[in-house]
Amino acid sequence: MNDSAIRASLAEFEARLQLKVRRPLAQWVEALETVRTRFPELERLRTRLEQRTQKVLAEEVKSEKAARKRA
Known part of the structure; x- marks a missing residue:
């Protein structure tokens, strides 16, 4: 294998690595950071709900008891 073939293979490997590993991993990390940022707000909303x-x-229980007393 000559030097140019090795360089071409390395360039192809790096391009595939970027496309198939680094980019998806970076997107996942970005999504994780979004979740970490929003989690406290979501937890507050869940608690309020x-x-x-x-x-x-x-109130439903009180209403049912009052309805039974009237009946």
Whole structure:
């Protein structure tokens, strides 16, 4: 194998490495950082939703008890 063939192979290898490994890995890292940044906000929203759900369920129980008393 001559020097130019080795250089061509190396260039092709580096191009494939960039396309198939480095770029997807960089995209994954970027997505992970987005999740890490947004996670606290999402957790606060989940907690608020859970609290509201519990309040609604408690009000439903009260309403059912009041309806039974009236009946």
